[in-house]
Amino acid sequence: MVQFNAHEYPYASQRMVTYGQKGMVATSQPLAAQAGLDIMKKGGNAIDAAIATAACLTVVEPTSNGIGGDAFALVWVKGKLHGLNASGPSPAGISIEALKQRGIEEIPKFGFTPVTVPGAPAAWVELSKTYGKLPLQEVLEPAIRYAEEGYPLSPVLAHFWKGAYKAYKQHLSGDEFAHWFETFAPDGRAPEVGEVWRSQGHADTLRAIATTDGKAFYEGEIAEKIDAFSKKYDGFIRKEDLENFKPEWVDPISVNYRGYDVWEIPPNGQGLIALLGLNIAKGYEFSNRDTVKELHLQIEAMKLAFSDGFAYITEQSAMNVSVEQLLSEDYAAKRRESIGEEAIMPTVGEPSRGGTVYLATADGEGNMVSFIQSNYMGFGSGLVVPGTGIALQNRGHNFTLDPKHPNCLAPNKKTFHTIIPGFLTKGEEAVGPFGVMGGFMQPQGHMQVVMNTIDYHLNPQSALDAPRWQWMKDKTILVEQSMPQHLVQGLLAKGHQIEVANHPGAFGRGQIIWRNPKTGILAGGTESRTDGAIAVW
Helix, strand or coil: CCCCCCCCCCCCCCCCCEEECCEEEEECCHHHHHHHHHHHHCCCCHHHHHHHHHHHHHHHCCCCCCCECEEEEEEEECCEEEEEEECCCCCCCCCHHHHHHCCCCCCCCCCCCCCCCCCHHHHHHHHHHHHCCCCHHHHCHHHHHHHHHCEECCHHHHHHHHHHHHHHHHHCCCHHHHHHHHHHCCCCCCCCCCCEECCHHHHHHHHHHHHHCCHHHHCCHHHHHHHHHHHHCCCCCCHHHHHCCCCEEECCEEEEECCEEEEECCCCECHHHHHHHHHHHCCCCCCCCCCHHHHHHHHHHHHHHHHHHHHHCCCHHHCCCCHHHHCCHHHHHHHHCCCCCCCCCCCCCCCCCCCCEEEEEEECCCCEEEEEEECCCCCCCCCEECCCCEEECCHHHHCECCCCCCCECCCCCCCCECCCCEEEEECCEEEEEEEEECHHHHHHHHHHHHHHHHCCCCCHHHHHHCCCEEEEECCEEEECCCCCHHHHHHHHHCCCEEEECCCHHHHCEEEEEEECCCCCCEEEEECCCCCCEEEEC
16 A cells, blocks of 8 residues: 555645545546536446546647547456557658658647548547446447536637647648638637637547447548548548558556556556656665655656657567666666766666556446546647547657657557556556556656555555656756745755646646555545545445
8 A cells, every 4th residue: 555644745736635445537627527426326447437537638628639649557356457559650651751751850849741640539439338337329328428518618628728828829721721720710710718618529539439349430430531631632531541551559668666566558568767767766766755865866866768759669579678778777877876876867778689648547346547648739730620529639659750769650560659558566456557658758657656556655646746856958957836936946956957837738648546455545646736525435
């Protein structure tokens, strides 16, 4: 059992940890969390609740995810942890040569070039088929209802929606982007706080996915609409790419951190970076969160972890080093030798050769799910398939056009992926799911949440509320305004280049559910940096 302090972290938002027994859903939108719990009360399990919540989030938080995005899950069922990789590959017709023939020297953020196969709907279907108890039609009903009837926008959601609208209005001028504005700015502007937004296209697509177990999306009418839209604007994705996609069950990877096993999805996800950072950090003693020395060591460990992650992570079959080599104790010790009293410029190591939604669910049977899905960069590519509400992701932007790099663009290849679910176990017992969404903040958030829990004994809410930092590049560190000044000054003295963020959205948004193995009581926390909520039973 995780031993955490009963008191709140002194710099936290003073919200208390939430307790429950029969079921719990924690995510960034109250409507989605409640939808998941309602499904559980109807006889569904934690897996059904996760699917319902995820589908709802595509409607009630489209600024961060959508039907056209990817998903990953860690699922604890009957004493075993299972991993699901539902990230889609690049189209079969794309290549470095094809882009160069079009004069493209760098993969753009918007338009059809960075569009990869959406994996999220396939994740819902696979999870439902393998571990769910209720029919998919019943599980997706709340999301369909919110899309059809509408819902009032919450404050943080409205903030990001307005920011996306302004950016898209400035940068997206082609005819292919008109459907995004028709769908998400129907009145010629972003909807306001408390204003109702609805999308019949979303509802129709979700209903088609539910009634055909996803076949309409990957083989039928929706696949044909995506194909026609892509062909019209000379995109690469085709119906055949959708037909050939299948989500993949994978073995989760882990490191042991002070008696706890911290689990992540293996590459192509960046969860490996969180494990690399923790593997380096465990060589030091951490007991007082408010010391410059301990904060400095965490930052330096994460810088080295990212350096290796950027150099090596891609689709596993294309990696030139193994996960086992990168997570070896000898390699962690070798990387630790680079850390001193002053901030360093991070460098890539040489091992021995051989912006997302997150949700956590738990039920009274012991099942638990850590689930994450995203379009990437908010709404994604800026493209909405006409009449469907499907905002296509732009995940291909993470590929490089350097043919010598492991993560170089190639046909039917999965790119380095930012979204990562986390899970904690001890011995044979599940402690529970955790996650922090938000681009390259995610492994940094995972490391900080785990250390807040295990090293500093903070409860789930306090572990999330505690001030965060984010390594940006070189020696540049972004910190929250709530970071104590003595820590900021101390880091500056060690050579770190400190920038203070004006908005909490820069530090991700997370959720945690821990289970007491003796009593079965659930303890949950949700993010104070967004419209987060915990629905509990």
